[in-house]
Amino acid sequence: MCAESLFVKLHEYVDSGRPHAVNTAWAMLGLIYAGHVEIDPIPLHRAALELIHMQLDTGEFPQQEIVGSFNSSLFFNYPNYRNLFPIWALGEFRHRLLAKKG
Secondary structure, eight states: OOHHHHHHHHHOOOOOSSOOHHHHHHHHHHHHHTTHHHHOOHHHHHHHHHHHHHOOTTSOOOOOSOOEEETTTEEEOOTTHHHHHHHHHHHHHHHHHHHHHO
């Protein structure tokens, strides 16, 4: 296997076909803090619905693929990420929507 094909094999994005709770929450927070609640809240509504539908009966979010890496060789998992970021994003979105309605 040549180095170029190995690079593609190791670095190619593979769509799992389902959203990732932590990444969805990070994207939501970025849009919220960039002012998109006031500009166009529709993508945020869709992301919030995805997170709400992912939430388990226990109130937690599912453990999904690892989201942390260091030095391209060490992968680690923070167990609370899966709950912290989605709850933060949903809470911040709700807070901003209520403030907008005034």
